[in-house]
Amino acid sequence: MSNSNNHDDGKDDQRRQLLTWLAASPLLALAGNQNAFADDAKELVRNFTKRPDPMIWAPNTPLDLISNPKDAINVFDFEPVAFTKVPRAHFAYMASGIDDEVTLRANRSSFLKYQLRPRRLRDVSQVDTSITLFGSKWKSPIIIAPTGGNKAYDPGGEITVAKAARAGGFLNILSNAGGSTIEDVIAARQGEVWFQLYATSSPEVAKQVIRRVEKAGAPVLEITVDRNGGRNQETFARLKKLDPRNCVGCHTHGFGSAQERPNYDGIDMTGVKLSSSNMTWEFIKQVRDTTKMKIIIKGILTEEDAQLCLDYGVDGIHVSNHGGRSEDGGRGAIECLPEVVRVTKGKVPILFDSGVRRGSDVFKAMALGANAVCVGRPYLWGLGAFGQPGVERVMEILQTEFKSTMQQMGAANIAAINAAMIYKEGGFS
Template identity: 35%
Template sequence: MAQRPQSTSAQQQPFINLEEVEQLAKATLPKMAYGYFAAGAETEQTVGDNRSAFGQYRILPRILVDVSKVSTSCNMFGYSMAMPLLVAPMAMHGLAHSDKELGTARAAAAVNIPMCVSTMANMSLQEVAAQAQHPCMLFQLYVIRDRQIVEGWVRQAEAAGYKALMITVDAPRLGRREADERNRFRLPDHLHMANLQVLAEKRAAGQPGSTALLDARDSSHSSGLFELFAREVDDTLTWEAIPWLRSITKLPIYIKGVLSPADALLALQHGVDGIVVSNHGGRQLDYSPAALDMLPGVVAAVGGRLPVLMDGGIRRGTDVLKALALGASAVLLGRPVIYGLAVGGQPGVQQVLQTIQREFELAMALAGCKSVADIGPQLLLRCSADGLQPVAGRARL
């Protein structure tokens, strides 16, 4: 039987940066759980590329700037954020800690960081909103075949006070994550994916065993998640889904999983409110390009007409600064948040977020930036065979 994650009474382990918290989480979590969170698709080339892409840039500081008062804050979704960073949508926080999504949401609220709650959370979207009392949460939506259920989730998100929808568009099928196969991933008996319960109940009458399938507990397969995606996630989804979503909600619609500038233009044409440059943390198509590498082209394509967010490989405050200098309005932080949850529950997540905010504030000060508005391409040099090269200007919303 799979080991339960630690309770909130477990003593938080010390860490001073986000690389260290991953090593602590690896030592803390059961192998199956750590493998689920850490793994990428197939050879994991894209996972590594996401991180190494940040190493291609150097920061050119400006001197003799009064940085006695540096503000990392910004405004998005009608909310004053501590810094231009959101907690990324991630499935099944309960695999990391008994605090589950509630611990993550409360930690994010404590430090004024927005959080995006996953469709595949271990708590329902209503539970997280009601118990966390976070003033700025987004709901990540997988569009499944049953549109009635999708519409129900959207209505629930509106009623619960979520500020926007984030539609994942890069997962018509689940990428092959060999760690899950090797570890025979199986959701522990004490956990379930709460938002999917309505789907399980609806299917169970005519399809015995579907509840177990939706909880990823099918022990005859390496990962019941493959079967879940094959049966329920709509792989016929096209751009025509955007007008339909717009017709059922007044919430802002962001799409997550954009890499191509051509797709960014299509997103603009179809009236989305924002896009997230992302390769799903390297968990979908292996050898897809690093998100940071594609960010400048996407930003240039939309030309300041949409906010562009990005995720993938963020581990340092300097990474946040580099992404913003390349045109991102904000970044999303994923795995390190889960690792903080694993090693310390809610306080562990809070420490992760405070750590990267301190690093970001220091990077801004040392670069000569008093506010987020001061961050731009003039701060960056790109490494090349011909030496360090200036970065061309980009429009950032």
């Protein structure tokens, strides 16, 4: 009996979908009164005061989840697959913003405030997307951003991501909160890897990590400065209640503990807090005196702090609101980029992240002055959905979209992307 009811429910769903399609279809006029479906559809049409224009003839989400990364049309196709495969608590941690998640949403909606101004009759039969950062050439300005705990989405974690970066030729940045060592990730990448640092409450611990990373061969150190307090991750708190597992199964030393972060191995962490509420610009000066690595400050959102970055001799600035995971201030990261660019005036490279989901998003950030653009959650969707092939496909899609946008905009190379190609509601940016 239950199977029969399920079958009937499926038929009802199909019928509703068909009625919706018929109500929107110009073929409805040809249907006449030949069957009940046509009568029902006409009744639906009579209840419409105005139909949307353009009509949506295909769903924005797949009716069936993709079973192969090659079937993905855009990066969003990976998210629902990851949701079905990744444990609820792990997925929720990645998906969460904080508080009302206003900033999380603004990171996406703010891109719509910027429109592109295409230039015509330019030869874009050959497009060069390559960039150079600190002397190294990369095929694309799209970078795999540092994200913590990749093993929550795939057993190989950061090693899997590094292999995907190698396969696609992308730069990747290892998070201090990752579950793999800098040495192992460099070995898997077989090439340059940058390192992102959470400073902790102890400058001496931070310096020990920095010395290890430099010895391993990482040429660039990113210091994250926007995690200086607690955060209320409501989506995480609610969704993890649906996860029946005991947390100690994954987090034997406690969630987010130093023991879960192998780049702290061999360092005395007694009394050390992993948060860095006590960090000041003096710490940046100390790091500058400690290492020969290039230093990028990650989490800068204002012109005042951008100027201080220059004053303290950093080598690069990373405009980011941590994907809406630091504070719920309400501004999308893309809206913060122009004021940082105005101050730096090309003196140091600028990286950008938060809310990037399309190749056109990458282009907009580049037109506003970013030298490279990092992507986070989308590659985690790919990682959780299909492992290394999923990460590779996500990055391939973004790169393809970015290259296509360059062609549409008449930009044959990165140098051709400029501020005149973008317009913001109310005036030029």
